[in-house]
Amino acid sequence: MTNSIHDMGGMDGFGKVEVEPNEPPFHQAWEGRVLAMQRAMGYAGAWNIDMSRAAQELLPPQVYLSVSYYKRWALGIEHNLLKQGLANAGELAAGHAVSPAKPLRRKLTPDKVAAVMTRGSYGRPEPAPARFKPGDRVRAKNIHPKTHTRLPRYVRGRVGTVDLVHGCHVFPDAAAIGQGENPQWLYTIVFDGRELWGADADPTVKVSIDAFEPYLETLKQPL
Amino acid sequence: MQLRVRALETVLSEKGYIDPAALDLIVEAYETRVGPQNGARVVAKAWTDPEFKGRLLADGTAAVRSLGYENRVGDHLVVVENTQRVHNMVVCTLCSCYPWEMLGLPPVWYKSAPYRSRAVKDPRGVLRDFGIDLPQTTEIRVWDSTAETRYLVLPMRPSGTAGLAVDELTALVTRDSMIGTGFPKSAERA
Numbered sequence: 279m280t281n282s283i284h285d286m287g288g289m290d291g292f293g294k295v296e297v298e299p300n301e302p303p304f305h306q307a308w309e310g311r312v313l314a315m316q317r318a319m320g321y322a323g324a325w326n327i328d329m330s331r332a333a334q335e336l337l338p339p340q341v342y343l344s345v346s347y348y349k350r351w352a353l354g355i356e357h358n359l360l361k362q363g364l365a366n367a368g369e370l371a372a373g374h375a376v377s378p379a380k381p382l383r384r385k386l387t388p389d390k391v392a393a394v395m396t397r398g399s400y401g402r403p404e405p406a407p408a409r410f411k412p413g414d415r416v417r418a419k420n421i422h423p424k425t426h427t428r429l430p431r432y433v434r435g436r437v438g439t440v441d442l443v444h445g446c447h448v449f450p451d452a453a454a455i456g457q458g459e460n461p462q463w464l465y466t467i468v469f470d471g472r473e474l475w476g477a478d479a480d481p482t483v484k485v486s487i488d489a490f491e492p493y494l495e496t497l498k499q500p501l
Numbered sequence: 502m503q504l505r506v507r508a509l510e511t512v513l514s515e516k517g518y519i520d521p522a523a524l525d526l527i528v529e530a531y532e533t534r535v536g537p538q539n540g541a542r543v544v545a546k547a548w549t550d551p552e553f554k555g556r557l558l559a560d561g562t563a564a565v566r567s568l569g570y571e572n573r574v575g576d577h578l579v580v581v582e583n584t585q586r587v588h589n590m591v592v593c594t595l596c597s598c599y600p601w602e603m604l605g606l607p608p609v610w611y612k613s614a615p616y617r618s619r620a621v622k623d624p625r626g627v628l629r630d631f632g633i634d635l636p637q638t639t640e641i642r643v644w645d646s647t648a649e650t651r652y653l654v655l656p657m658r659p660s661g662t663a664g665l666a667v668d669e670l671t672a673l674v675t676r677d678s679m680i681g682t683g684f685p686k687s688a689e690r691a
Contacts, residue, residue, distance in 0.1 A: 284595055284596065285594070285595060286594050286595075286614055286617040286618040287592075287594030287595075287617065287618065287620075287621045287622070287645065288618065288621060288622045289614075289618040290618070290622075292613075292614040292615040292618050292619070293615050294615060294630050295610050295613065295615045295616045295619070295627055295630040295631070296610060296613070296615070297608070297610050297630075297631070298608065298609055298610070301608050301609060303531050303532050303536075303605065303606050304528070304531075304532070304606075306502070306503065307503070308502055308503045308506035308507070310527075310528035310531065310532070311506050311507075311510055311524060311528065312506055312509075313527070313528070313531070313606075314523075314524035314525075314527035314528050315509065315510060315513060315519060315524065317527055318513075318518070318519040318520070318523060318524060318527075319513070319518065319519065322518055322519070324518065327649075331595075331596055334596070343614065347597070347609065347612045349502060352502070352505065352506055352509065355509065356509065359512075359513075364516070364518065365512050365513070365516065369512050370508060370509060370512060371508070372508070373504075373507065373508030373509075373511050373512065374511060374512065374515060375511075375512050375515035375516045379516035379517050379518065382518055385517070385518070385519070385520060386519065386520060386523045387520050387522075387523055388520065388522045388523045388525075388526055390523070391523050391526040391527055391530070392572075392573075394527065395527070395530055395535070395572055395573075395602070396572065396573045396574065396575045396602060397575030397576065397577075397601070397602065397649070397651075398575065398576075399575070399576040399577075400576065400577065400648075400649040401576055401577065428595060428647045428648060429647070430594055430595060430645065430647060432594075432621060432622075442579070444577065444648075444650055447577075447648060447649060448649070450648070464648055464650070466644075466650070468642075474621070474622075475622055479622075480623075480624075480625060480641075482637065482638070482639065482640050482641055483624055483625075483640075483641045483643065484640065484641070484642045484643070485621045485642075485643045485645060486642070486643070486644055486645065487645045487647045488645075488646065488647045488648035488650050489647070489648075490648070
């Protein structure tokens with residue numbers, strides 16, 4: 279979902295950043311199991327990374343903010359299992375499988391674990407030439423899709439400069455809703471802090487996002 | 502939560518979707534092998550080898566792969582260099598994107614609402630939470646990881662480390678210095 283609580287950039291009121299000294303990789307044993315299940319189900323082709331993000335973004339704001347990081351992941355996994363028909367609510371409550379399994383593409387076995395310890399590649403062949411080049415001034419579109427997007431609210435409608443061109447990547451907005459990879463050019467767009475946060479903002483701050491071409495429009499008039 | 506997650510794992514295992522032995526290996530890898538020491542070795546190498554540093558800044562993934570680590574780094578790693586003029590800092594405002602293969606699992610603060618909300622609007626204030634006060638003349642560049650690119654900060658080499666070997670330099674590189682919320686340790690404190 280687009281304008282939900284996960285899109286936090288620029289919000290006030292969450293307080294100071296608290297650092298835990300000597301933080302362990304996992305605080306509870308179940309957290310590691312959740313992470314590993316997410317990896318294994320991704321490898322199996324049950325859902326993709328954008329579907330796992332989208333599932334968490336569907337959580338009500340009060341839930342999203344009050345549960346721990348890995349609990350959000352677990353709730354997202356449960357959501358996607360139900361959505362894909364891979365398990366039913368009774369099974370999750372009982373902790374036992376009763377309905378037949380749905381076939382998945384493959385299964386993560388111990389000999390294949392190295393494959394999921396490295397992130398996959400999201401680069402894809404280029405369907406068309408890039409519309410923008412480094413130095414171009416572009417505006418982030420003022421769009422509010424009802425489904426998953428990776429264009430944060432705080433840049434929408436704002437003007438920035440193309441900094442880097444990363445090639446064509448899987449388009450999250452399509453992949454999250456099962457509409458295939460629909461590869462799009464990916465750019466790093468850098469914004470002046472004052473363009474984002476007003477004339478009084480710190481003039482020494484620049485903020486960049488990675489933006490897919492459909493998020494961007496050419497400036498109608500030069501600034 | 503322990504019971505709920507056990508129930509989940511049991512269902513997935515009984516249905517044949519997952520193999521718990523594979524899960525054990527993933528957890529073990531994150532607990533024992535995947536951590537900031539991977540990124541620290543890359544940084545120390547870049548401090549001592551200008552040719553490598555050039556390749557690292559041009560194509561992070563290719564340069565790190567050329568070191569032949571056991572755990573291969575994924576695509577789209579972008580390394581950004583801190584200088585006297587520019588201080589880089591990495592955040593993911595939308596979730597928790599982070600260069601896991603280089604730094605291990607992201608700490609809780611990186612995934613927390615205070616960091617995700619403030620890093621893009623008040624980076625100097627966030628840095629002060631980490632005890633860092635940058636000169637007003639330093640430009641702060643915040644990289645919001647909103648796609649599958651992953652950013653690693655190449656911190657400045659601490660002064661007084663001219664004679665140190667790569668292994669000694671590696672020990673100075675902190676996790677936070679590679680996120681941009683800290684500096685490497687000084688040679689005296691190491």
